[in-house]
Amino acid sequence: MRIALAAAVVALVPAAVAPPAHAFCGFFVGKADASLFNEASQVMMVRDGDKTTITMLNDYKGELTDFALVVPVPVVLKRDDIRVADKKIFDRIDAYSAPRLAEYYDANPCDRREYALRRAEAVPSPGKSAGGREKALGVEVEARYTVGEYDIVILSASQSDGLETWLTENGYKIPAGASRALRPYIQQNMKFFVARVNLKEQAKTGFSYLRPLQFRFESARFMLPIRLGMINAQGPQDLIVYVLSRQGRVESTNYRTVKLPANMELPTWLKQKGEFTRFYKAMFDQQAKRENHRVVFTEYFWDMAWCDPCAADPLSVAELREAGVTWVADDGRRRGSGAQPVVLTRLHIRYTRETFPEDLVFHETKDRANFQTRYVLRHPWRGGLLQCLDSLGTYQRYRESVAAREERAAQVLANLTGWSIDEIRRRQGR
């Protein structure tokens, strides 16, 4: 049954389901008037014991000279701990884990067979400084590297004002209020990973975009610093975190983690172009508001060895290693194509400055119950009465059951999205 279901799936992975990513969870710095607001970020985390690899999708759209990124990290990163990653890895992991529609067609109700399953096409996924001055400011440049198109410095600081001044003096335009946000990290003796674009190197790469930055470190801390990114934020921000781990589902320890409502039957007109995307955005919006922007939503949790239905193939060994998973080749447990001892948790957070006062802290549970945001469309049998002449009663009962389930689907949709039930019924009637 599982295989049959997988084959019957329409994987709709619209680009806009994952909201457009503009920012990291550190902060970008634009021109002084910075019309840049952090609206969404995509981050990939690989966690194995105390080892963490973080990859940040860079969807920066402004002038390259204005690009800057500041991320607090627990330790001084070495040159080998930093690299640029292939942007495709985000498209792949997004496609694999994105919310999906599963579509079924009713068979002739007068036939004995239950349902015929039809295969449908998958829609592709979218997818410089002076030494003495530093001392005076209490800032120490621990290391300097050029990695790909980025110039990176690792800083430690003893005063937040000093750090702010240093960054400003060195041409990083920090949003107002930065020192207040930097202070907690300095007090915790964290270091700062600061990156900007090296234009010469960028030209050499031949890419028209900035590649994701990836870095790894060893620390018991299993967290994402989101507070810095809130300095220049207005209203709620979206963050999608993909966590690849060995054992089980990852959840937040300091915020409530809930699963999005899923696996319900919805009206079949959602199949029309763009409608599923519109539905998912409205549904997420509605759920986030209901929870007052105080929760972490689980969008997907699955053992990477398989999927059902597969919106896209599981990541290959090469792709997992690109993401920073080191253990797949180590123990050689390759169980056929794509089968890996890796589990993926996809978390989607819509947060505000007020509702997420602390950085996100995670832990890995031993939960291995797969979950996906999957929605079901069931098309009624379109045959006419003539094809059912021998059993009129059966046909009649079937029509009634279809009407009842369509009404249920309409109500579910209205409840999930807050859309008007009348409007939904009208579209259903068409």
Add this chain to the structure above:
Amino acid sequence: MQMAKSAAAATAETFAPPTAAAVPVSVRASPLVRAARGFVAAFRRLDARVFQIVFLGSLLLFGALLRDFALQWEQVVLTFAAGLATQAFWIKALGLKKVGFLSAFVTCLGTSILVRADSLWVHPLLASLAMSSKFTIRIRGKHLYNPANLAVILAIAVVPGAWASPGQWGSDVLIGLWFVCLGVTVTTSAKRLDIAWAFLGSYTALLAARMLILGQSEMVLIHQLGNGALLLFTFFMISDPMTTPNRRPLRLAYAFLVAAFAFVWQFHLFQPNGPVWALFLLTPLVPLIDWLWPGQKHSWRPSTRPINVLS
């Protein structure tokens, strides 16, 4: 550690009707006032664990219905079946006469609320182990571990497919206050309000100090204190009178120690479930403290008769 008869003595609960609390009833009082006074008197005579059961039961319902606890009703049923059966087994095996099932209810509720599992066997197994620990892991006439605490630790550290979700309650301050109010009722009845407040006070002080040193906004502190898991721990786990020192000053010191340990665990070792681990790891100190500085053991039911006559 000791077993059998001494265990019987230690878990003995008096089931004879306790002496009525002295609530003077005025001769001229109206029937309504008399009824109210009678109700209050009856209320005070109730075993504190009855409040606990009512409160934990409503928490379980709240969590299952409103907080998406990922708890299956079969898990709850099996937990109770296993927990109560284990209690019955030990009562029979040890020939205990005056031991009831209230504690078993409390433990089964606690296990259901705090432990998460993706299978059906984990909850009943933990409930059985936790209940059995009350009869087998005993020192100087007291059971060592708070059963729910032991169940959570086994879930986190030992049993496959089990975990605890410290974030599952969210951080709604209003809910937090609600917890405190109801929790106070329970601990007041259990006469161990002191340890709950001492723990909460110490832990809050440590969190506040951290907030000030880091220069964080007060929202961080409010967020941390609003966590349901912390309040549940305060009023239902550390406040267990059977697994804390008998003497008050030592109880307060012990509460501070647990708070400090939990704080270090959480914010310096960066591990989750700080309070639960702190209590578990420091519990062995309790019999040592009681041995060095003996005090009167707690009795669940308010009674004028001397307690511990059998131990």
